[in-house]
Amino acid sequence: MPSEFSLIARHFTRPTRHTVLGVGDDCAIVAPSAGHELLVSSDMLVAGTHFLPDTDPLRLGWKTAAVNISDIAAMGGTPRWITLALSLPAADEAWIAALAQGFSECCTAFDVDWIGGDTTRGPLNLCATVFGEAPSGQAIRRGGARPGDEVWVSGWPGLAALGLRHLLDGIPLAEDWRAICVDALERPQPRVALGQSLRGIASAMLDVSDGLAGDLGHILNASACGAVLDEAALPLGPALAACNDAARARHCLLAGGDDYELVFTAPPSQRTALQAIAAAHGVPLTRIGACTAQTGLYLRAPDGRVEALAAQGFDHFA
Amino acid sequence: MPSEFSLIARHFTRPTRHTVLGVGDDCAIVAPSAGHELLVSSDMLVAGTHFLPDTDPLRLGWKTAAVNISDIAAMGGTPRWITLALSLPAADEAWIAALAQGFSECCTAFDVDWIGGDTTRGPLNLCATVFGEAPSGQAIRRGGARPGDEVWVSGWPGLAALGLRHLLDGIPLAEDWRAICVDALERPQPRVALGQSLRGIASAMLDVSDGLAGDLGHILNASACGAVLDEAALPLGPALAACNDAARARHCLLAGGDDYELVFTAPPSQRTALQAIAAAHGVPLTRIGACTAQTGLYLRAPDGRVEALAAQGFDHFA
Numbered sequence: 001m002p003s004e005f006s007l008i009a010r011h012f013t014r015p016t017r018h019t020v021l022g023v024g025d026d027c028a029i030v031a032p033s034a035g036h037e038l039l040v041s042s043d044m045l046v047a048g049t050h051f052l053p054d055t056d057p058l059r060l061g062w063k064t065a066a067v068n069i070s071d072i073a074a075m076g077g078t079p080r081w082i083t084l085a086l087s088l089p090a091a092d093e094a095w096i097a098a099l100a101q102g103f104s105e106c107c108t109a110f111d112v113d114w115i116g117g118d119t120t121r122g123p124l125n126l127c128a129t130v131f132g133e134a135p136s137g138q139a140i141r142r143g144g145a146r147p148g149d150e151v152w153v154s155g156w157p158g159l160a161a162l163g164l165r166h167l168l169d170g171i172p173l174a175e176d177w178r179a180i181c182v183d184a185l186e187r188p189q190p191r192v193a194l195g196q197s198l199r200g201i202a203s204a205m206l207d208v209s210d211g212l213a214g215d216l217g218h219i220l221n222a223s224a225c226g227a228v229l230d231e232a233a234l235p236l237g238p239a240l241a242a243c244n245d246a247a248r249a250r251h252c253l254l255a256g257g258d259d260y261e262l263v264f265t266a267p268p269s270q271r272t273a274l275q276a277i278a279a280a281h282g283v284p285l286t287r288i289g290a291c292t293a294q295t296g297l298y299l300r301a302p303d304g305r306v307e308a309l310a311a312q313g314f315d316h317f318a
Numbered sequence: 319m320p321s322e323f324s325l326i327a328r329h330f331t332r333p334t335r336h337t338v339l340g341v342g343d344d345c346a347i348v349a350p351s352a353g354h355e356l357l358v359s360s361d362m363l364v365a366g367t368h369f370l371p372d373t374d375p376l377r378l379g380w381k382t383a384a385v386n387i388s389d390i391a392a393m394g395g396t397p398r399w400i401t402l403a404l405s406l407p408a409a410d411e412a413w414i415a416a417l418a419q420g421f422s423e424c425c426t427a428f429d430v431d432w433i434g435g436d437t438t439r440g441p442l443n444l445c446a447t448v449f450g451e452a453p454s455g456q457a458i459r460r461g462g463a464r465p466g467d468e469v470w471v472s473g474w475p476g477l478a479a480l481g482l483r484h485l486l487d488g489i490p491l492a493e494d495w496r497a498i499c500v501d502a503l504e505r506p507q508p509r510v511a512l513g514q515s516l517r518g519i520a521s522a523m524l525d526v527s528d529g530l531a532g533d534l535g536h537i538l539n540a541s542a543c544g545a546v547l548d549e550a551a552l553p554l555g556p557a558l559a560a561c562n563d564a565a566r567a568r569h570c571l572l573a574g575g576d577d578y579e580l581v582f583t584a585p586p587s588q589r590t591a592l593q594a595i596a597a598a599h600g601v602p603l604t605r606i607g608a609c610t611a612q613t614g615l616y617l618r619a620p621d622g623r624v625e626a627l628a629a630q631g632f633d634h635f636a
Contacts (some may be wrong), residue, residue, distance in 0.1 A: 024460075026524060039347055044436045048438070050438070077345070082361045118362045121367055122441070125362070125443045129403075139339075
């Protein structure tokens with residue numbers, strides 16, 4: 001087994017592009033941009049809880065960076081720097097090299113400098129902390145939704161959950177969709193550019209990490225309002241095409257997590273701007289409902305019946 | 319078992335004093351100070367590797383914050399914000415409450431705002447990331463030592479290692495010193511004020527986390543020079559009084575980790591300034607040797623014989 005210091009030197013020290021001092025001292029040093037606030041988020045990924053123990057380490061590295069970067073995207077920020085602390089059993093160096101490579105590739109793809117971390121021995125655990133910037137006062141929080149605002153979601157939430165069920169339980173997926181669903185799970189693409197373009201337009205925003213209904217529920221709780229979603233408006237097409245099971249597709253879209261799409265609210269006056277943003281970024285934005293003064297989250301079926309949605313996101317201790 | 323969200327609300331959400339947005343959104347938001355650089359450090363603590371599984375959770379919480387804050391102290395910075403991500407088995411809430419309380423007490427003691435983190439289920443793992451500030455260009459790095467600079471250390475390194483040996487192996491300690499040594503291990507006091515006062519005076523600095531010889535070795539490697547320490551100058555008194563065993567006291571002082579004292583280098587012209595700083599902070603500063611152009615770390619015995627010191631700090635994979 002190589003030493004901790006040689007592991008760090010060989011795999012965890014990468015060139016930086018906008019950092020004063022990277023890996024190798026007590027602290028990394030960065031120079032925050034004038035006129036900006038700093039956004040900070042930590043995510044911890046545990047083997048068996050957040051990923052399958054046999055996950056390809058290259059993909060696991062990517063995902064560890066991506067889910068953190070997504071938190072910056074979800075506030076409309078620019079991701080800038082990231083640290084990775086990891087606890088490893090007596091792992092083989094090829095595995096560590098692939099993990100570091102995947103993490104680094106995702107950082108490079110989003111122009112994020114990997115500036116430090118910690119390496120220790122123990123049960124497999126990956127903890128990344130990401131730092132982004134947004135012009136002062138302009139980060140998009142979760143508490144700004146108002147009755148009358150419309151609810152939007154990017155992309156096609158649900159595909160990652162289908163990928164997970166396919167890997168875990170072997171549920172059948174159409175051949176053309178298998179890799180797409182597994183990629184949505186294992187190689188998510190944080191919506192960084194989209195998130196930035198929503199500053200000044202979205203009134204509240206989160207990324208869909210715990211499930212669309214659950215994460216929208218967090219927005220509604222923080223904003224002290226409710227929402228009604230239109231079932232007919234949900235972007236179900238791809239999930240349905242993938243699994244050919246309407247109930248499962250709907251469940252994965254509403255309750256599946258790990259998608260890292262953006263769910264946000266915006267006043268109706270922003271519809272045209274949002275169509276232009278969707279076109280500019282090549283990302284579908286779907287208007288799926290509207291906020292109400294009455295609290296609670298409801299789904300209106302095509303026949304007009306309204307049912308309460310359990311707005312429970314994934315809870316690690318439930 | 320309470321839910322993840324109620325755990326966060328009840329125990330991990332504390333008042334902040336200089337933060338734009340704390341716990342509760344995708345990211346925390348802070349406003350970096352103009353003219354300053356941001357210092358960032360992550361430390362991960364794993365049960366069985368970094369602390370005994372039956373450690374008092376109040377002390378464990380304190381230590382988790384303290385070892386991170388010490389990294390800011392070791393660069394002469396002002397600690398400002400911290401995140402705590404933790405993975406917990408199905409732990410009892412009283413344990414979690416005590417851990418959070420200890421972490422919060424240390425943060426409050428050093429005026430650090432606890433701004434966020436992550437809470438998940440898995441083997442016990444604590445990962446904190448701390449952010450500090452220093453006037454641009456003034457952080458004290460490890461690579462600035464020059465031949466002729468003198469080597470200094472604060473306080474009495476070795477006491478934490480004696481405390482650990484006492485708890486693990488039952489080595490006898492003098493009654494008056496037992497609590498002092500265990501406190502040094504479990505409730506370390508990062509040298510924040512001292513570190514700040516060394517900006518512009520110390521040419522290189524680290525905190526003693528892996529052992530004095532090992533951490534000084536990191537400074538020497540980064541600075542491309544060597545050093546000779548004088549055995550007679552080592553601040554051995556307290557360790558010797560505690561264990562009444564000269565060889566053990568010397569070993570714990572040179573090779574014991576977990577002390578979080580500061581080891582630094584400074585030109586001889588700074589001796590008077592350093593004496594004044596020691597007096598102002600009530601912290602002993604001991605001049606223990608000098609840097610040499612020849613690389614390597616050596617110890618000169620009172621009889622004049624010089625032996626090479628294995629400059630190995632603690633290596634998690636050795």
